[in-house]
Amino acid sequence: MSDTALNDKPRHAGFLKNNLREYGMLISLFAIMIFFEVVTNGTLMRPLNLTNLVLQNSYIVIMALGMLLVIVTGHIDLSVGSVAGFIGAVAAVLMVKFDVHYIPATLICLALGGLIGAAQGYWVAYFKIPSFIVTLAGMLVFKGLALAILAGQSVGPFPPTFQKLSSGFIPELVPDAGTLYPTSLAVGALLALALVWLNFRGRARQEAHHVETEPYGFFVAKNVALFGIITYFAYLIASHRGMPNVLVIMTALIALYAFVTTRTTIGRQIYAVGGNEKAAKLSGIKTERLTFLTFVNMGVLAALAGLVFAARLNTATPKAGLGFELDVIAACFIGGASAYGGVGRVGGAVIGALIMGVMNNGMSILGIGIDYQQVIKGLVLLGAVCLDVYNQRRA
Amino acid sequence: MNALLEMQGISKHFAGVKALSDVTFAVRPGEIHALVGENGAGKSTLMKVLSGVYPHGSYDGAIVFDGEERRFSDINASESLGIIIIHQELALVPLLSIAENIFIANPPGRFGIIDRGAVHRRTRELLAKVGLDESPDTLVTNIGVGKQQLVEIAKALSKKVRLLILDEPTASLSEKDSAALLDLLLEFKAQGIASILISHKLNEVSKVADRITVLRDGRTVDTLDCHDGAVEEDRIISKMVDRDLEHRYPKRQPTIGEPIFKVSNWSAYHPLHSDRQVIKNVDFEVRRGEIVGIAGLMGAGRTEFAMSIFGRAWGQKITGRAEMEGRPVDLSTVRRAIDAGLAYVTEDRKQLGLLLAEDIRKNVTLANLPAIAPGRIIDDMKELRVASDYRGRMHIRCHSVFQETGKLSGGNQQKVVLSKWLFTDPKVLILDEPTRGIDVGAKYEIYCIINELADAGKGVVVISSEMPELLGICDRICVMNEGAFVGEFAGTEASQEKIMRAIMRKGEQRPMEALA
Numbered sequence A: 001m002s003d004t005a006l007n008d009k010p011r012h013a014g015f016l017k018n019n020l021r022e023y024g025m026l027i028s029l030f031a032i033m034i035f036f037e038v039v040t041n042g043t044l045m046r047p048l049n050l051t052n053l054v055l056q057n058s059y060i061v062i063m064a065l066g067m068l069l070v071i072v073t074g075h076i077d078l079s080v081g082s083v084a085g086f087i088g089a090v091a092a093v094l095m096v097k098f099d100v101h102y103i104p105a106t107l108i109c110l111a112l113g114g115l116i117g118a119a120q121g122y123w124v125a126y127f128k129i130p131s132f133i134v135t136l137a138g139m140l141v142f143k144g145l146a147l148a149i150l151a152g153q154s155v156g157p158f159p160p161t162f163q164k165l166s167s168g169f170i171p172e173l174v175p176d177a178g179t180l181y182p183t184s185l186a187v188g189a190l191l192a193l194a195l196v197w198l199n200f201r202g203r204a205r206q207e208a209h210h211v212e213t214e215p216y217g218f219f220v221a222k223n224v225a226l227f228g229i230i231t232y233f234a235y236l237i238a239s240h241r242g243m244p245n246v247l248v249i250m251t252a253l254i255a256l257y258a259f260v261t262t263r264t265t266i267g268r269q270i271y272a273v274g275g276n277e278k279a280a281k282l283s284g285i286k287t288e289r290l291t292f293l294t295f296v297n298m299g300v301l302a303a304l305a306g307l308v309f310a311a312r313l314n315t316a317t318p319k320a321g322l323g324f325e326l327d328v329i330a331a332c333f334i335g336g337a338s339a340y341g342g343v344g345r346v347g348g349a350v351i352g353a354l355i356m357g358v359m360n361n362g363m364s365i366l367g368i369g370i371d372y373q374q375v376i377k378g379l380v381l382l383g384a385v386c387l388d389v390y391n392q393r394r395a
Numbered sequence B: 001m002n003a004l005l006e007m008q009g010i011s012k013h014f015a016g017v018k019a020l021s022d023v024t025f026a027v028r029p030g031e032i033h034a035l036v037g038e039n040g041a042g043k044s045t046l047m048k049v050l051s052g053v054y055p056h057g058s059y060d061g062a063i064v065f066d067g068e069e070r071r072f073s074d075i076n077a078s079e080s081l082g083i084i085i086i087h088q089e090l091a092l093v094p095l096l097s098i099a100e101n102i103f104i105a106n107p108p109g110r111f112g113i114i115d116r117g118a119v120h121r122r123t124r125e126l127l128a129k130v131g132l133d134e135s136p137d138t139l140v141t142n143i144g145v146g147k148q149q150l151v152e153i154a155k156a157l158s159k160k161v162r163l164l165i166l167d168e169p170t171a172s173l174s175e176k177d178s179a180a181l182l183d184l185l186l187e188f189k190a191q192g193i194a195s196i197l198i199s200h201k202l203n204e205v206s207k208v209a210d211r212i213t214v215l216r217d218g219r220t221v222d223t224l225d226c227h228d229g230a231v232e233e234d235r236i237i238s239k240m241v242d243r244d245l246e247h248r249y250p251k252r253q254p255t256i257g258e259p260i261f262k263v264s265n266w267s268a269y270h271p272l273h274s275d276r277q278v279i280k281n282v283d284f285e286v287r288r289g290e291i292v293g294i295a296g297l298m299g300a301g302r303t304e305f306a307m308s309i310f311g312r313a314w315g316q317k318i319t320g321r322a323e324m325e326g327r328p329v330d331l332s333t334v335r336r337a338i339d340a341g342l343a344y345v346t347e348d349r350k351q352l353g354l355l356l357a358e359d360i361r362k363n364v365t366l367a368n369l370p371a372i373a374p375g376r377i378i379d380d381m382k383e384l385r386v387a388s389d390y391r392g393r394m395h396i397r398c399h400s401v402f403q404e405t406g407k408l409s410g411g412n413q414q415k416v417v418l419s420k421w422l423f424t425d426p427k428v429l430i431l432d433e434p435t436r437g438i439d440v441g442a443k444y445e446i447y448c449i450i451n452e453l454a455d456a457g458k459g460v461v462v463i464s465s466e467m468p469e470l471l472g473i474c475d476r477i478c479v480m481n482e483g484a485f486v487g488e489f490a491g492t493e494a495s496q497e498k499i500m501r502a503i504m505r506k507g508e509q510r511p512m513e514a515l516a
Helices: A002-007 A015-039 A047-072 A080-097 A102-126 A131-149 A160-167 A182-208 A216-238 A245-263 A265-275 A277-282 A287-313 A324-334 A346-366 A370-394 B043-051 B075-080 B098-102 B116-130 B145-157 B175-190 B202-208 B233-241 B302-309 B334-339 B349-353 B360-372 B380-393 B410-422 B440-455 B467-473 B496-515
Strands: B005-014 B017-027 B032-036 B060-065 B068-070 B083-086 B163-167 B194-198 B211-216 B219-225 B259-269 B277-287 B291-295 B316-324 B342-345 B428-432 B459-463 B476-481 B484-490
Touching: A015 A346, A047 A080, A047 A160, A047 A216, A047 A245, A047 A265, A047 A287, A047 A324, A047 A346, A080 A102, A080 A131, A080 A287, A080 A324, A102 A131, A102 A160, A102 A287, A160 A245, A160 A287, A182 A216, A182 B380, A245 A265, A245 A287, A245 A346, A265 A277, A265 A287, A265 B360, A277 A287, A277 B349, A324 A346, A324 A370, A346 A370, B005 B043, B017 B043, B032 B043, B032 B175, B032 B202, B043 B075, B043 B083, B043 B163, B043 B194, B075 B083, B083 B145, B098 B116, B098 B145, B116 B145, B145 B175, B163 B175, B175 B194, B175 B202, B194 B202, B202 B233, B211 B233, B219 B233, B259 B302, B277 B302, B277 B459, B277 B484, B291 B302, B291 B440, B291 B467, B302 B342, B302 B428, B302 B459, B334 B342, B342 B410, B349 B410, B360 B380, B360 B410, B380 B410, B410 B440, B440 B459, B440 B467, B459 B467, B467 B496, B476 B496, B484 B496
Parallel strands: B017 B219, B032 B194, B032 B211, B083 B163, B163 B194, B291 B459, B291 B476, B342 B428, B428 B459
Antiparallel strands: B005 B017, B005 B060, B060 B068, B211 B219, B259 B277, B259 B316, B476 B484
């Protein structure tokens, strides 16, 4: 056994080449950020703008986590924008018209999202109706329902505590700290430390089992950069109004989904279903149920995104959620997910969402009209996927 | 005699790997020339060079066809001279009709408007030539693989054919369909059309070929002339593998115990046609340490039988009783079947067996994730240990267990699938065509693994269309035809003739059964 494992020992040559794909996305994100930082004369990275960037994109990132799983199983969900808008409308009607307390209202909305996902997933998983068709129908249905329950009007404002979901910040423990929010900074730094610690622990485990590891120098540099970048962003965020609540939710969800997809049996099985459904089924995996569950999960996350978006606007409008699905799907594909299923990473989808977000934000600051913004985003999507396909062919 | 085709000193590199080196190969007019060799010996590469898939300039050497040197830039260039290749994977569109498939590239007509009458007429002529009695309007999806192969040949004949290249044409055909196809080749030969036949089935090769060229590791080893007296299969094999395979099947001293798995009165219906009973009240048992073969023609219901047992993976209205080690077991889902101690290795490892884009490690553990994931969280180091362990035990040739299974050879892929099922620690393994599309050396290794499993006290069921294989490794052979067992022989008593006779006898009885 140890003999064969030893054969898997380091062959550093070609390491970077093999992992270029993984870091390529991250490098692109930074390149785009630096580009806009320069052309906007430093506006992009200003604490105020950075906080805005997080708030503006939080709901896309949240939905991208669910969409990634749907895409990995080999499906698509076109209804998420409409569902998010519909749930926002339901929340508004519950809280504003019927005065329901925000906690039960939120729970009802999340459960409703799950139910919507279940309804769509049922047709896809058990009746084998193409998800494109089922969710296209769902897109129309929930867009219409949102319009109906709002009676074509905007409904608002939400109770102030509910608004905190989007516009609130974590409480500051240090009194009178001036312009800096030390608690937020500390949280960010702790997160960075935790990630670095996890990396070192993982490497130690790998080395103990003689698994090929990346070159040590590269590993250390990577972790120093990771720590530095996260702490720096935490510092920027902390020098505006502190860490937004929604950033905390988002980070927790990203960590959760990254863990589930890479380290749990259910994650492994989802990839197996997308990679070869028949083989997965003949290996004892309940493929239908997993597909069904990914849609339920997508529904809940779409509902959460709908709530976050409604809380941010402080009103539910019939137009809320319009076109979100396109940004979400684009984020997954830019992040390296395969349209054929079986391939895609949580980190990639998040980076994809951030690339889209930074471009939106940067182009808006530059005063580029919404018309050309769309043209550019479309070309970036196409370019990213082409590059991916090209890389895979070459490999 | 002047050669129709001469390939002189062909060499071809892929990114530093020499796929062909200095291969010489010649085909005489109107001969059937077989090209044999292990997987990876360079047969397909050589044919791709010939047909222009690898254009002139991407290889060294010369192709002389009809006495002139040819430099094909693409496949159209070789086709226009009448060199037509039929690939192993059929290139037919399932939901188009036979006629539409045959004339898919250039249908007769004017100004882009298809002359349907002419299409129909010419299709009928071509189908008559290949001896296929089907309407030109029949959809390709509605005819069997054997007939699809004939459609593919008819399609080739619609062009002007001088040299027909068939890449493993009988790999997925029953004995009967294979025989018909080979007869067709002989008929073409009488008409002066030369053929190159690539095949792993040496009995077929020695039956029809005029000459046999053996390739090994990208080189021509020898060209044998079949008219200088019969060429023995073992002589071809020893040339292919460069070692004397004294026995194609490893020897084993069976120790057979008590019955371990038993089904009785098992029946299943077609998944789409609920009134068609495909498996007809069958009884079957395997003993501990026994290797049982299931013989039968394509479509006899062998795979359907196995899959209906394995968690009802095929069919509907499945009834019957199953016992494992004397106790009744529930086989209603794949998971339950696995938990009961069954494992089923599918006949189609690429479509049904493997996650081709995933690495060896993830494939090996897929059917038994709980064993490496206490509390549903995967212990990646334990997983790695398991995978490395199987890699060593099964001699999976790869540079690491992180290698994608899609990039392995057929034999190594099959070993990965076997590893996956061994990791579920089954009591009974059903292996469906375990050596299909695998080269001779790897086959031997698979047989050794099968023997080890039986010696370890497991019950092994082998479904195979290659009768010599069943005769070589099985302790007992059951013959299936039309969804029922029609004969059973001890391994030592069985012969190809007896098996075929059992199948044919059943066929003769059918009208009487219908009356009763």
